[in-house]
Each structure stands twice: as structure tokens, then as C-alpha cells.
Amino acid sequence: MSKIQMTTPLVEMDGDEMTRILWKMIKEELLLPFIDLKTEYYDLGLEHRNETNDQVTFDSAEATKKYGVAVKCATITPNAARMDEYNLKEMWKSPNGTIRAILDGTVFRAPITVKGIEPTVSKWKKPITIARHAYGDVYKGVEIKVPGAGKAELVFTGEDGTQIRETIHDFDGPGVIQGMHNIDKSIESFARSCFTYALDTKQDLWFATKDTISKKYDHTFKDIFQEIYDAEYAAKFEAAGIEYFYTLIDDAVARVMKSEGGFIWACKNYDGDVMSDMISSAFGSLAMMTSVLVSPKGYYEYEAAHGTVQRHYYKYLKGEETSTNSVATIFAWTGALRKRGEIDGNKELMEFADKLEKATLDTIESGTMTKDLALITTLENVNAVNSEGFIKAIAERLK
Ligand code: NAP
Ligand code: MG
Numbered sequence: 001m002s003k004i005q006m007t008t009p010l011v012e013m014d015g016d017e018m019t020r021i022l023w024k025m026i027k028e029e030l031l032l033p034f035i036d037l038k039t040e041y042y043d044l045g046l047e048h049r050n051e052t053n054d055q056v057t058f059d060s061a062e063a064t065k066k067y068g069v070a071v072k073c074a075t076i077t078p079n080a081a082r083m084d085e086y087n088l089k090e091m092w093k094s095p096n097g098t099i100r101a102i103l104d105g106t107v108f109r110a111p112i113t114v115k116g117i118e119p120t121v122s123k124w125k126k127p128i129t130i131a132r133h134a135y136g137d138v139y140k141g142v143e144i145k146v147p148g149a150g151k152a153e154l155v156f157t158g159e160d161g162t163q164i165r166e167t168i169h170d171f172d173g174p175g176v177i178q179g180m181h182n183i184d185k186s187i188e189s190f191a192r193s194c195f196t197y198a199l200d201t202k203q204d205l206w207f208a209t210k211d212t213i214s215k216k217y218d219h220t221f222k223d224i225f226q227e228i229y230d231a232e233y234a235a236k237f238e239a240a241g242i243e244y245f246y247t248l249i250d251d252a253v254a255r256v257m258k259s260e261g262g263f264i265w266a267c268k269n270y271d272g273d274v275m276s277d278m279i280s281s282a283f284g285s286l287a288m289m290t291s292v293l294v295s296p297k298g299y300y301e302y303e304a305a306h307g308t309v310q311r312h313y314y315k316y317l318k319g320e321e322t323s324t325n326s327v328a329t330i331f332a333w334t335g336a337l338r339k340r341g342e343i344d345g346n347k348e349l350m351e352f353a354d355k356l357e358k359a360t361l362d363t364i365e366s367g368t369m370t371k372d373l374a375l376i377t378t379l380e381n382v383n384a385v386n387s388e389g390f391i392k393a394i395a396e397r398l399k
Contacts, residue, residue, distance in 0.1 A: 015073030132272025
């Protein structure tokens, strides 16, 4: 059998713990036998990040700008315990945060739906994709615990010294205040990433805020989306037969519950934090979610939505059997391969991505799955397999 050829490399970002083990199995069993795989390899495993003073993370993000498409394995974000465990020189920052800052992107998360894993909301027939704005608002808020009576004011001082001043509240006793901000440029990037991704995936785009109450703050989000849509995307949306629609956040929540799915829901930072957990748990599990970072310039980084599955890794190290779900990591690869194929006009590569996804879903639908899914499936006669057994079963089907 001749292997599928690639013309441009993918940026490959290896990672940590159990997902690093799955990464290797996926390449050996599901990719290398079928594709003459071209990648530019960056080892984002914590040991190598530490050796390179995290330079490797920056280099991998720059490479993504050069080639356009990356695939990333889950990585450890160090905390105090990891400092000791890996004898780190510094508490290196989250690689996802570093890469997102360099690519200026938005993360889109969508459930991978399969027969036998039914959403809690029975009306949902298609995936709901959440796009979360990842800058500012309450996440960069400044807060004061007001000790007692007094006046709280909001003051902006321009570079020329002119001031804008608003009274927040005249306190007659203790309370709390909070100042938060966002930046037009960041909201513009968010909007462009959302419009680009909607066109890419041919799905309607919903956006919602509370602009009736927040007449300047949230209204700015609404206006920026609308201006960019009208100027740059309206004609393209029409040609693609998709719709952009804005509504109030409470109306959006009600509509989402009554919808059939199949659209992108763009959310402000806090809304996205909360709603993505609701959507992922209502659809099944984090191990059945795709996640892609899309930059407003059209660079793509595909990953799994879950972490490095540390608990399973420690069992693996002790030689115990694990049953870790590799679906999200497999879909990170298929997402990246399909996008690479699309950009390069490589039809064979795109078809391979489709086939690998189908083989993965068919394997589950036939009853062979990892333990996490076996616990929640509505299928009968389930064959719960270990990490390797699942990947091998997919490989059999793919052949
Ligand atoms: P996690 O890796 O998401 O796993 C938490 C638990 O969820 C697991 O113990 C397991 O439950 C279940 N789970 C998650 N993914 C699974 C899969 N593929 N198959 C089966 N079960 C799965 O989170 P964590 O263990 O708390 O975090 C480990 C490391 O991941 C941390 O160092 C964190 O910094 C990092 N992290 C990285 C990313 C990223 O790179 N994108 C994202 C989040 C976290 P059971 O143990 O009950 O089986
Ligand atoms: Mg959350």
C-alpha cells in the first residue's frame, strides 16, 4: 500500500504524561502506517521546556505562524507540586496561554457526538460549539473591599491629563467594588476569529451579551461585532448560506436549550467559562471534545480539551492497566491533517482524516470503547478495553 504524501509539514507539539503515551501510540498505529507524515517536531514536555527555559514553546508558536497549522498534545501547567516533581528552574507559564498570546487566537470547543453517548438535553441533535473570548473582563478585574462610608468613583485620566469621572456609589457602610476592562483590539480579533471559523465550518454564529443593562461595556462588544460583520463578512455569510445573529444572553440561553444544535455560540470571557462546562458535561465528557485555537490571521492549532490525565499516568508507570480515552487526541490530529490538506489542496489527506474519524466513531458505536464511555453509554453488549486495545481496534477498522 502506498502512503499518502504531504507537501507541507504540520507543527507537532508533543506533551506530557498519559497523553504523551497516547500520542506515540496514535502516531505508530493510526498515522505512520498510512501517511508519509511530515512534521516539524517541538517537544513541549515539561522536562524539555525546563531545559530550554521555555524557549521551545515560543519557537513552536512562531513555527505555527510560518506553516499555519499545528497539532498539540496536552501539557502540564506547573504548580508548586510540579516544581519539586520535575525539579524546575522556574514555574513556567501555561503553554496554552503562551501560544494563545502569540497567535492572538480564540479557542473553539465542540463535543464529538456518537451514537450511544446521548446528550442530557434530548433535543440536541448536533454539536454546539463554544467560542470563548479569552481576554479581560472579570479575569483582569481590580477589586476593593470597601471598609465603610465614603464615595467610590471611576476615573479615567487621558495622556493629556483630561479626566472622565463617574460616581460608582455613595457608600453609607461597608461593601465591595470592582473595576474591569477590555480592549477594542482584542474584541476585534475575537470577532474576526469567530466569523472566520463560522465560514470555515459553515455554521451559524450566535453572539450574546447583556447590552440592555451594560449600555457602554457590553454594547461595545455588540457594536464591534456588527461593524466588522457588515464591513467584512456579510456578503461571505450570505454566499455560504449561514447567518450571524445577535441577541441578549438570557434569550440566547433559552434558545440554546430549545435548539437542535449545529451552531457556534460566541461568549464573553465569563459566559464562555461557565457555558463551556455546561455544554461539555451535557454532551458527555471532556474526553469527547475537540478544541481548536483559531487566530484572526487564519493560523490553527488543534488539541484535546482535557489535560494530561495524571492519575492514569501514575498507574501506567506502576505497570497497571489503563483505559484512557484517546478520541480527543485522535481528533486533534484529524483536525490538523484535514486543515493541512485543505490549505495544500491535498484531497487524499483530507479523506484520510474523514476515514480515521469514522473508524474511531464506528469502533465506539460497535461497542468497543474505553471505561469512561462504557460507564455512560446507552449501548448494550459493551466491550470495555484498555488504552492500547482501543487504538488497535481503530487501526483494524481503518485497515
Ligand atoms: P485531566 O487530565 O483533564 O484529568 C482529570 C480527570 O478526568 C482524569 O483523572 C480522568 O478521570 C478524567 N479524564 C480526563 N481526560 C480523560 C481521558 N482522555 N480519558 C479518560 N478519562 C479522562 O486533568 P488533571 O489530571 O487534573 O490535570 C493533569 C494535568 O493536565 C495538569 O498538570 C494540568 O496542568 C494539565 N492540563 C493541561 C491542559 C492542556 O494542555 N490543554 C488542559 C487542562 C489541564 P478519572 O481519574 O476519574 O478516570
Ligand atoms: Mg470553567
